[in-house]
Amino acid sequence: MKVGLVGAPNTGKSTFMKAATLADIEINNYPFTTIDANRGMGYVTVECPCEELEVSCDPNGKCVDGVRFVPVEMLDVAGLVPDAHEGRGLGNQFLDDLREADALIHVLDISGKTDAEGEPAEDYDPHENIDFLERELDFWYEDIFEREWKKFSSQIEMENKDFEEQLLSRFSGLKITKEDIRKTINKLNLDKDKPSKWSEEDVSNFATELRKLTKPMIIAANKMDLPEAEGNLKDLKQRTELEVVPCCSEAELALRRASEEGKVEYIPGQSDFTVLEEEKLTEKEKRGFDLVRNILEEYGSTGVQKTINKAVFDLLDMIVVYPVENENSYTDQKGNVLPDAILLERGSTPEDLAYQVHSDIGDSFIGAIDCRTGRRMSADKTLENGQIVKILTEK
Template sequence: MLIGVVGKTNTGKSTFFAAATLVDAKIAPFPFTTIEPNLGKAYVRSPCPCKELGVKCAPRNSLCENGTRLIPIDLIDVAGLVPDAHLGKGLGLKFLDDLRAADALIQVVDVSGTTDSEGNPTDFYDPANEIIFLEEEMSHWIASIIKRSWSKIKGKGVDSISGLLSGLKMKEEDVKRAATKLFLSTEEINWSNKDILAFSREVRNVSKPILIAANKIDLPSGEKNYESLKEKFKGRIIIPTCAEAELALRRADKQGSIHYVPGDADFKIISSDMPERQLSALNFIKEKVLKKYGGTGVQGLINRAAFDLLNLIVVYPVEDEGKYADHFGNALPDAILLRKGSTAPDLAAKIHTDLAQGFICAINARTRMRVGKEYVLKNCDVLKIVSSTR
């Protein structure tokens, strides 16, 4: 799974990425700091079953912080977007092409309204415009891909568009659903340009859903503009965010100055000789961000993208169902992210294709009961896979 971090230039997008991954992305208060995409690992936060099961876990592919499991997920930060990028403005289609593999998007919006559509400083810019123009640019991008091959697919079935858009990780069922919702012909395509754009909007909405990070919430006008966005875009997930605060907390934790778990609403100061300037900054973060909004928003966005947009669940495979451990005795070593609706054989395939091919059954480690290939996985399941190939 890949989550894309997107937005116009100079919104704090690369700061968000750095805060989520601790990768040293280029960060600067001017447009087009990011040209080449940055790739890194963020973490999905989920309760670890170690305390419930009474074991001391030994994570291998993830982390556990006092009963909170942090599971890695891929994040990509792409070049900033400007209006008419699909026509070649700014970095043009480079931005859009870098998003091909993304399953969901987090749009970082400058909710303070202090940068214009091209990322230049201004007294006031309505952040609602950012949300609108990003969606439109993506829709025009998809439409342009369809139009380039129109002579080849015109008059054919909608499955020809599915093949065309498969490189954008758009599923055949999503393509058909979008066309059907708009009452467009699916047997013999003969759509107008207006139809193509409407279809592109709908299939984007289904295939690349977007969360809104209302970033720079701590600046003047941030809270007011955030409330306005919630009113204008009812039904959308919009989260108050301060990426700079998250980055400061993550770096201070890494340095050993504080103890902070991403997503927590507080932190503990460890260092006894912290510089006054840093202490003052941390107190500001605590009072103006953490206490006010319950967190910096960065971890919340990653979790909402994973669990609400991508419909992921966390499953723990083990080899010894009695000790909830692998064959070395490590308890709950791996946490696996899978889509809701996945079955026990899907988990087996995620571990190794041979396990799936020889799948016999799975054992629910909590109940010690056997489950078959039709068993639909639940969040936080602990399962042993029984296979003829193990």
């Protein structure tokens, strides 16, 4: 599971990334600070079953006050500018780092103080960035397909090979599924037996539709702390069909850092925090925390955690399942309680879970037990979010 951050330069992608992962990342108030992609481990948060079951868990990651942190890889790339596909800015080749991404977070400067080039501006319309960014993503995808289409299409026709299978294997890096291909072909009414007869426009439309399906996107309306942000947010929400989450990455970064340093108690995603040892804070820190508190009161959270959660649970429709060895104590072999939290696509079966845990376990899978009821699950039953499962394997 991988989530990519995209957007124009200087919008706060690296700040968002740093807040989400606490990785050591450079942030600056000028365009193209990031050149090579930053990679790191962020998290989605879910309610851990430990509270409901009244057990104390031993997570491989983290669980704080019943909030379980499930790891998600994150990727922050360079800023994209209009006509990047023609080589402007840093071009669009760096987007290839995002091939592996399952979903994208588009970080916008909602305050209108940064233009599409990442330069300071007044009253810039952030909606323009949605249009140009989607256009550039489409050029990127089109190029990937157009480069190979002639050879690819004539080869599969000559050798009489299955279109879907071949497309999946040739472009496997893009995280395409058969379902994605089917939906796209049907929607565009294309003939999959004659791909060599597709016009340039057909290939381009095919790439665009596939881009939308394989790289679903959510908007992080960042820099909500700045004055014009509120009005722009209202306006943007009316003009886009994409989900928009108000964000203040800087506030999230300040809170996570302060929490690391033991200055505050804060659980990412929550609407409040507690200052510890207030008397030790400098005046500047106090003012900073007051500003952060205003944001939390106004928008319910800094939006960073909410955006990642929405990307994974709403856009990608994932669920979290807890595999254990002992159905009574919810432990693994070593006695760790609820050690693993696994992200799976909704609709996954216990066998899919077994493969996700380990391919050997998948290979020797014979069944599963729902640990809350103690009952054996039927093989075709799909897993539910929050389910605790014991996998049964051949001895």
